[in-house]
Amino acid sequence: MQYAVTKVIQKVEAKYPAKLHIGRARFLDLNTVLVTDIALLPNNQPKLMQVDTVQATVSFRSLFLGRLVFKQFNLANGNITAFKQDSVDNFSFLYRKKAKGAAADSTAKKSNYGTLLNQLIETAFENVPDGVNFRNLGVLFKNDGRTINMLVPDLVMEDGEIDGRMTITTDSVTNTMFVRGVINPNKYLLSAKMYGDEKSGSIEVPYIKQKFGATVRFDTLTLSITDKVFKNNQLTIKGESSAHGLVLNHPKIADENVTVKDGALKYVITLGDHYYSLGKGSEVRINKAIFHPQVTYETRPNRKIGINIDSPEIPANDLFESMPPGLFDTFQGMKATGTFKYRMNFYVDMARVDSLKFDSDLDASPDFNITQYGPVDLRKLNTDFTHTVYEKGKVSRTFVVGPANPDFTPYNQIPNYLKYAILTAEDPRFMTHKGFHEGAFRHSLITNIKEKSFVRGGSTVSMQLVKNAFLTRKKTITRKVEEALIVWIIENLRLTSKQRMFEVYLNIIEWGPNVYGVKEAARFYFSKAPNQLNINESLFLASIVPKPKQYRTYFDQYGDLRAYPRYFFKLISGLMYKRGLISSNDHNNVAPYVNLNGRAGNFIIAKPDTTQIMDTLELAPIDLLDF
Template sequence: MVTKVEAKYPAKLHIGKSGFANLTSVEMENIALVPNYGDTLLQTKKVHASISFRTLLKGRIIFNELEVSDAYLTAVKYPDNTNNYSFLLGKKPTEPVDTTKSRNYGKLLNDLIEKAFESVPDQVNFQNLNVSYTSPHRNIAMKMPELTIADGEIKTALTVKTDSLVNNLRAHGTIDPGKYFISARLYALDTAGIVLPYVKQKFGGDVSFDTLAVSLSDKRFSRDMLTVRGNASITGLTVNHSRISDTDVKVKSSAVDYVVSLGPDYYAVDSLTEVRVNKMKIYPVVQFRTKPAKDLVMRVHTAQTPANDFFGSLPEGMFDTVEGIKGEGSLSYTMKTHINFADLKHLTFDSDLEGHNFKILQYGKEDLSKMNRPFQYTAYEYGKPVRTFTVGPGNPFFAPYNSISPYLKNTIMTSEDAGFFRHKGFHEEAFRQSIATNIKAKKFARGGSTISMQLVKNVFLSRKKTIARKAEEALIVWLIENNKITSKTRMYEVYLNIIEWGPNVYGIKDASRFYFGKQPSELTLAESIYLAHIIPKPKAYRSAFDAYGNLKPHVAWYYRLISGIMLRRGQISQEEYDALQPAVDLYGRARDLIVTAVDTTSVTDTLQLAPIDMMD
């Protein structure tokens, strides 16, 4: 044995003592595997192994019993990038990859599962097993006082240290290699739970949980397709990431009964899969093909869930504004999407939250009906409050809906949300277009927000771009629109009275005076188009003008676009369209900030008149 190992690998194998305990069992003591270059990789005090005769006929050695005590596996990566373990990997010469052939990950996983289960001894007893990995940038150490497998029952306790993070764990499970069945539960021995290492370093967040249970109950491999079934559950899940939420996101309990299939260039989550989040049941279907082009089909629906169970099942920390909301009836959600990555113009997306005899009985932390009456609004910049004012008649800068120029109301709806008075808070076509744009750009380059969504974001939520905020925004919009909590006219009135239009300029009355020194009712078509133009980037209000206060040539396209749409919709006449010029006259504070060129008119006139005066 020593000769074979040393002939195959650049290492020395030391065995202090070895011999047969009986016809099928061998015992070895004081074993060490030392690479020719590097520190000792493996050493163990004692090994007792009982070999299965039936497996020898297959040309493989599989143990009936395996006992190991005081074992140390020590992997080291040195500063010069060499190590003491890669010699075992037996790297083969690199061959060109044939990209025309499909790689069947289902077959690869099936082979891995079968070999792993076939290699499990009937009896295992490890005592004081230690595994470590050390490199210039990382230190991992696992200490396992014991690991036993007896009569299909698995028991172990272990301590895992990754750099400064320490997890004390216990695991318990059952295994039946002949049926490819395994079920295991991992739980924490510390009150802090199990904290996943390196998540903060790699992804900028933290993930922890109390208990994790995983099982594989069945596998089928037929016609190049592997289908696996099982379940998994997790309790006390806590996720902290600035892109998800400002605070910890917590899920008390979640579970999944999964049916997953893998084949040549094909991956699927079967319709028999059921996901449970607290008291909510979710049924996902996912089909993903990688050839001839990437193609994703996804459908999700939930069972009709009693309203209070639905709200109670929402992850804590993601829906703070509606936390504590109560209702009657039930709710269900459906979503369908099909994305052919080679043909994004035909991308489909449909999403719907449906109420079944649903009625709100009690609002949560925020009163969603507060827009129906005067309320205090606080404007924020960079997360800090900059101005608080009343949205209602008590504020001299409040502009009632009927006192605002129809040009402005129609122009903003044309540019921001043409279907505002028809839809129920969402414009799915705009959302489909934003998905396609973002996929092409490989980043978040375009949103699909309606006026309703912008309003909810400003009135009820922070303006931070987190997943939690977007999810809660969508839920609040649905609640307000589908339960008719606030009329469309009042929603638009509030919107026009709170949005930002410049430096500490909030609301249309303030904006009308700031730019044009007039009332909102007096705004012209050209002035209205300019005001609509700066809504997406109000702090860049000066960029549309030159130093003399004239609109720059590049703004003309926006005037033609918006006025053309308004003409086709009958919101302006042909005469108004023909007479429109991309020009506005600035007055008031805006002129002082925008017009920076020196007026040389009076100087020029004096120079021209001087010769005449001299002649006199």
């Protein structure tokens, strides 16, 4: 025993800049060892570990090899205290490589997280004892002012079954949870379930609030590894994870709590040298809706991202019922016949962004039909309805859309100049597409990736109409998905004619400060009725649709249009003429000048010209090119 203890101490102290202290070690029987007063003290740093007693049944043969292989491992009253402040800590020496003798390919090895993770998994599983009993184990970690404190009153593993409880405090969040699971080291199998106690109920994920401003909690979480294969320097791990009673809150995702009663992920993850993937066989389930995602990410020599999503046929009612409350409120309670099937493909090589590939398609069976609407009747555009305008998440104005409102302008009283100018700039294929323009969306992705910010959208008139008529103006990820599904239903079931959709659109969109609809716009800018607008005035109104409140910067101190609106006039009128929407005489009469006779003229900002002639792909939410 003394020989083995000496060898262990020598081995640890030769490998690490630390002292290993063992107070006493003795046999209780032929191969059961009791070790007391164990401590690991890093050089010139506070104590990392202190354990009162360890009782272990060991392999007798391993004693002579200087390597302890445990069959049973019992630990009582242990504490691990790790800290990191700025660049100083008392634990990184455990995994930091020594500088001398570094292999020539060390950089490549560090980049291959598959190799590193495989080594970690194999080491961990190879050293799992047949039995474990932990009592009163504490782990304290302080990192630049943040603290994690874990207390394990008891954790038992016997015959591959795990049973324990723990309390984890991270800053202001404290979770008390139970852990149940199974482990089979020979098959690299691990499965664990975590759930809260009766008092706290759900478990809140720590640090998400501080890091991302989000709250994530769940009632039960299961994690498992079911298979591991390491081949050709790539590690592939298969497993499953599920969550019950999952609650997510983040202002960028939704306005309120998002609740998923039952969610699951089957994953096939591969890690290699600068390569990561979620592979074939992976599955995401949200309540009853199932999707099959595949994701690849390469970092060398160029960053390459590929995403593929498809689904089996999903009964329409299953899809609507699976939409979490707080996420897609429009579809809560909606009923339908038929099925859905979805697919999406995306690929980009960051060295060749212009070759980006994107296509997305949602198909429904021939018998798809809405039999019951939810809180919002998607047919409301066909009759008079009340429209509410939101500014910064708050209601700023409410008005009726229809003949009951004296400011409503019927389609046939809106000049063709204005209708054609807006369609040419915003959505040239509005009258023929079914709500979406993949070519435009693809080009918006290319522009946004190049600019590394959201500078250009890909919204069609249908999408802009739905955003205004059915949804709040808060910009959340899920609102875009909800918007797209509403557009798909309206367009594919032909709930509203294209002419009526465009008529409503022109009567509700914003055209300036508290200016909504074409009649208010014509009066505010030109003191005219809509049917009196000429081609120059129509082009001006079309030019400000994307950013109506910025019209004040379109003019210089002399009342002349600046560079961007002049370019817009020339481009859009040229496209209108090319497509036969205006005559040659109209085209020749286009002049980069308008006279703001309405109240708008009182608010012009006289500043130096900072506008630029923009690429056609950045002029409006929809591209101006033919595809």
